Amino acid sequence: MDLYKYIKDVPDFPKQGVVFKDITPLLSNPEALNFATTSLLNSIENKKIDKVIGIESRGFFFAPLLARELNAGFIPVRKSGKLPSKVAQETYDLEYGTDTLEIHEDAISKGDKVLIHDDVLATGGTAEAVCKLIEKLGGEIVQCNFLLELDFLQGSKKLSNYKVTSLLHY
Numbered sequence: 202m203d204l205y206k207y208i209k210d211v212p213d214f215p216k217q218g219v220v221f222k223d224i225t226p227l228l229s230n231p232e233a234l235n236f237a238t239t240s241l242l243n244s245i246e247n248k249k250i251d252k253v254i255g256i257e258s259r260g261f262f263f264a265p266l267l268a269r270e271l272n273a274g275f276i277p278v279r280k281s282g283k284l285p286s287k288v289a290q291e292t293y294d295l296e297y298g299t300d301t302l303e304i305h306e307d308a309i310s311k312g313d314k315v316l317i318h319d320d321v322l323a324t325g326g327t328a329e330a331v332c333k334l335i336e337k338l339g340g341e342i343v344q345c346n347f348l349l350e351l352d353f354l355q356g357s358k359k360l361s362n363y364k365v366t367s368l369l370h371y
């Protein structure tokens with residue numbers, strides 16, 4: 202199945218010069234959603250995963266689906282101020298700004314095998330910050346898994362210590 206036809210280019214969103222990759226057509230089509238979920242699962246080499254991390258917001262679409270299939274827990278990494286208990290935090294650069302991400306300190310146990318999932322790998326700033334958070338808490342990153350990657354932004358360079366897979370490349 203050709204998933205590329207379910208990704209819509211939206212020029213100049215959220216700011217001038219950025220071509221936004223909108224995945225909502227893929228999410229709204231049952232066959233594409235199912236095929237993308239299965240393909241993301243198939244791209245996970247070592248399926249012994251304790252925790253699947255989803256990165257707010259768009260990482261939340263697939264991460265719980267993957268966690269269910271892997272018999273793993275789902276852990277949200279959220280933008281600052283959203284999680285109620287004690288958090289670890291990292292600030293990072295985006296293709297269009299900066300942001301801070303947080304995770305509950307007790308969400309990861311030492312030695313947990315962790316899969317990180319997000320919809321898009323762009324500059325890699327977000328995923329790199331999340332890798333730092335997981336390692337700070339003693340987790341072992343097994344793989345970073347994305348629906349799509351903007352190859353020209355070279356985000357995977359920031360993740361060169363990890364196994365990185367993306368279903369679609371631009």
Ligand SMILES: O=P(O)(O)OC[C@H]1O[C@H](OP(=O)(O)OP(=O)(O)O)[C@H](O)[C@@H]1O
Binds near residue numbers: 260294325
């Ligand atoms: O590789 P990077 O350059 O760090 O960019 C990738 C991140 O940017 C987008 O999130 P965004 O911050 O736009 O938030 P959203 O998921 O809430 O829309 C996307 O969902 C990734 O999390």
Ligand SMILES: Nc1ncnc2[nH]cnc12
Binds near residue numbers: 219324
């Ligand atoms: N161009 C882009 N499209 C969609 N999500 C993104 N996250 C960072 N850059 C993006």
